[in-house]
């Protein structure tokens with residue numbers, strides 16, 4: 001009998017377990033490859049394939065030819081406040097997984113935006129545990145509803161990147177339960193099939209050996225799935241085996257296998273602990289169909305057109321209109337010329353950096369999207385403005401050629417010790433993370449014929465570990481040994497540091513660029529070769545942008561962060577947009593009132609010009625449909641639906657919680673329960689934009705709120721909020737409810753987010769938002785009792801459009817049980 005309609009019964013699991021001896025069982029607990037679990041014929045188990053997540057499903061290979069649908073970043077999905085849409089996006093991820101033969105998607109990331117400097121902010125939904133939990137649960141339902149496993153990661157308190165492999169986060173039990181564990185608890189309630197234990201430690205125990213795996217995860221919450229280690233997070237055999245970790249990834253040659261067999265035989269680890277892990281793994285196999293080798297492969301539910309439609313809609317639904325001085329939407333009929341300004345307009349940042357990266361099937365840039373929408377109607381000019389002053393980007397097919405075939409792209413070769421060619425192939429990108437290297441391979445070589453479009457000082461770069469060289473024609477311009485000094489796999493294998501050099505090129509002379517890296521054990525897989533033309537002189541580029549802005553009826557200036565500022569493995573050094581971008585926005589806004597600043601960043605940035613522009617629109621990292629979705633918003637074909645999932649500071653110095661720098665290996669979460677908007681409320685400071693803020697294209701009037709006068713302890717309650725669309729366009733309003741307990745005997749946030757509901761209404765019509773407030777919103781974690789408790793008495797209810805707005809306030813009396 002199947003217990004949950006998916007998978008195999010517990011009796012069958014018992015029978016399968018009996019067929020395995022200790023060695024066979026232990027073998028199943030480590031990866032067979034980087035992305036695969038081990039199979040076992042004795043029980044008809046095939047290997048299961050895992051893949052990152054969360055912005056798309058890459059599949060087993062880091063290969064630019066194997067493309068994926070690219071969703072907006074998790075921060076954009078956190079901005080949707082729309083669980084139905086999030087669930088559909090989960091369905092799209094599942095469909096991509098099926099298309100790529102993937103059983104387990106390594107998503108969602110449920111860590112929190114604790115500090116705006118978090119390098120992986122873009123990969124997390126929100127600063128708030130409730131919004132993160134609800135969004136994550138919806139994504140999990142969408143993925144798993146299609147029979148593909150989701151993975152809630154990184155359990156727990158892995159909220160920043162500095163020292164992430166070893167940092168020991170110091171956080172109280174109450175704060176853990178109320179803030180950082182809460183989204184994982186919601187994921188378990190949603191039935192997630194895997195939880196990934198992070199690299200970090202919490203309160204002295206590394207997460208792969210943490211008591212938090214047993215309790216509350218597998219104990220109080222009843223998680224019956226697999227706890228998988230983050231890639232390379234397992235450092236010893238015995239403690240994780242005892243501590244309820246189930247699966248060590250990647251493999252082969254993880255720290256388990258022989259040593260775990262020995263530990264069981266020597267009596268240090270009970271065999272029952274191994275059985276319990278294998279049982280969970282087999283349960284997962286049952287759920288994804290890996291115990292039915294003959295099973296007909298499922299078909300992907302989304303074709304390219306459905307994918308584009310859904311992602312385009314998601315861009316519009318997740319973009320946050322921060323400010324609008326009656327400029328948006330633009331009416332194409334009132335425009336003769338639009339200036340599209342900024343480097344990001346033609347080269348947007350569509351995803352964050354690190355293990356989550358995929359090779360998108362296509363990218364519609366903001367410039368392309370605007371051009372397509374205005375084609376034949378309005379003249380569109382593009383001026384990039386000043387360069388971003390960042391290191392060069394990896395070689396791309398559009399301006400270099402394979403020296404052997406002449407095709408756009410590069411030539412990838414693998415050489416043996418004597419320099420003989422073992423393998424050669426044509427590729428599209430200077431980023432090669434998994435060249436086909438056999439045992440005799442000693443060198444990876446990437447070469448390309450460059451036809452420089454610009455004369456001047458070019459910048460070249462090579463990234464990787466080990467001995468590397470870069471030659472231009474016959475001239476070696478960079479050479480050296482670059483030893484690997486980190487154990488962070490995202491840096492070793494995906495994002496090694498770039499070493500740069502400058503050299504003069506001339507448009508009349510094509511040049512052969514050759515990058516070589518020696519392959520030695522421990523030096524990782526990545527070889528990346530990059531080049532960039534000389535940047536235009538900043539003042540002249542700025543002046544050109546201003547001229548174009550003055551000449552146009554409306555300006556869309558696109559600014560953003562780069563892959564050097566927002567990426568896995570590093571926290572950010574600041575919140576400034578960098579380069580001359582602030583000056584650019586200011587200068588064009590000064591000459592054109594109809595200037596729309598489009599912000600292309602995964603996390604908060606300072607917008608010092610926000611009161612000077614006609615409108616500011618935040619697109620996050622919008623994924624492949626960046627331009628189509630943006631054009632829909634700019635010209636009023638869709639309403640910007642996003643609400644901030646995170647409070648944005650006007651300046652980093654205002655932000656109440658910023659520290660991510662471990663002190664002697666420890667990172668103290670001293671702010672306790674006061675993160676995000678709670679911290680802003682506590683300090684009394686005013687951010688640039690509050691959690692929950694976001695404008696649409698219509699206006700709303702709030703009516704009389706109905707909430708119960710009292711509820712019994714432990715009961716949920718409902719808040720009904722009538723709203724009227726007082727504008728001229730249909731719209732969607734996100735009604736938010738916050739609670740407060742000013743006279744509490746326990747320390748609490750000034751106000752905390754308790755729930756939301758969204759309603760649609762046509763102009764002149766009303767709708768009622770029905771906000772369900774779960775009983776948990778009235779509870780606190782009691783340290784002394786080790787349990788959730790409700791403090792009877794009066795809780796204030798605030799209803800509004802953001803954490804900083806309380807359009808209506810009332811109260812509910814919680815009656816004690818006694």
Ligand code: BGC
Nearest residue numbers: 052106153230231355489490
């Ligand atoms: C990341 C995980 C990811 C894993 C596999 C790790 O470095 O922290 O989020 O799933 O690599 O790529």
